[in-house]
Amino acid sequence: MYVIIVGGGEVGYYLSRELIEAGHEVLVIEPDPREVERMEQELGVNTTMIGEGCRIQCLNEAGVSRADVFIAATDADENNLAACQLAMLKYKVPRVIAKLNRAHNRNIFRKLGIEHTVDLSDLLLENFKAQIPAFPFARVLTLGDVDMEVVQIRVTEDSPLVNKTIGETPLSRLAHSTCLSRMGAAPQPVSDSTRLEMGDTLVCVVARSDVEELRSHLSKIQPPV
Template identity: 30%
Template sequence: MKIIIIGGGQVGAYLSSLLCSNGHDLRIIEHRKAVYDSLLKQLPAELVLFGNGSDPAILEKAGITSADVVAAVTDADEINLVVSTLAKMEFGVPRVVALVNNPNNSWLYNSGMGVDVGVNQAEVMAHIVVEEMSLNDMFTILKLSRGNYSIIQMQVHQNAKAVARCLKELPLSRDMLLIAIMRGEALIIPKGDTPILAGDEILALADEAGRCTLEEILSEPRNV
């Protein structure tokens, strides 16, 4: 995959090293001389370009016309948005990811500005905190890019309502799917007559309503 990163600060440098080590075709653009020099010590020289990432000529030099992804991760939201708009509207890059530095600007990171994914670190942290506090042993494995669905994993508590009941007896909506049950060393593809046992690890596809349902029937009952 060909990836162009704009911004060689801590986020850009780490992201570049990670992607480079995974064999991706990478270019990173940085306009601050000291930061540029630091990048040259971390990455092969041919991967690092000195210049302004919002300059179309620099983007073309980096190979944006054939890029699969552009990631704008500078510490300035205005630059990230300008780069995103250029990448999507001018060069037709399939996927544009941009870092949100100021949470108050997150509303600007939309498809109209060329942003496919706006990474709001404050929002991500808030979701992690709330999920940890409210969903006990439920973990989000993957958040799908379309709709409000996630693939989640949750362990069945010994006193849960679902224990010793068959799958077909549970109040599961048509908009959620139990993908697998991990029981000890075994992986079970659940069917209607599959019983749920304490300690089972449930892998499911669900929206927010489905997550609440799973928490209700798989976790420790709340005291009323």
């Protein structure tokens, strides 16, 4: 697989290293000659080139027309958007992925046809939340190919899930797959008759379009009887 990465920063460097170690052909486009020299010393020759990833001449020299995957990973959303649009519209690259530096730009990318974006700050925030008991709901993984997300749900004392069966909760309708971990045990699949207890942890696969609806249902704390 031939992968082109625009941006030789931390993300571009570690991603290219992993891909090269996995046996893929990789080219990193980076405007800073010092970064290019450093990466070639560490990753090998012919793995980088000096250039701007949103310039047609540079993309032609990089052979974008034969790329299987194109990743724009600079620190500027406008550059990532321009590079991805060129790769998608002019060069017809099958898979185009953009690093998203500002979450509020996600809708702009999608409106312009860039469906696959990675928001590092959002991923970091959600992973922190998954480790903190005070947050009962956290998104931990995006399954881009099927437009699904993996979410973690903690059943806390004031959760509307306590003492309910799966079939009595929105999980039966919104979650495509649910596993339950109780008292630190390995997660096990559940059925509609599984009754939830305080302290349970659920791992669910949910359509991206349904994540906020599920979060909304679970945030409705029932008043004490």
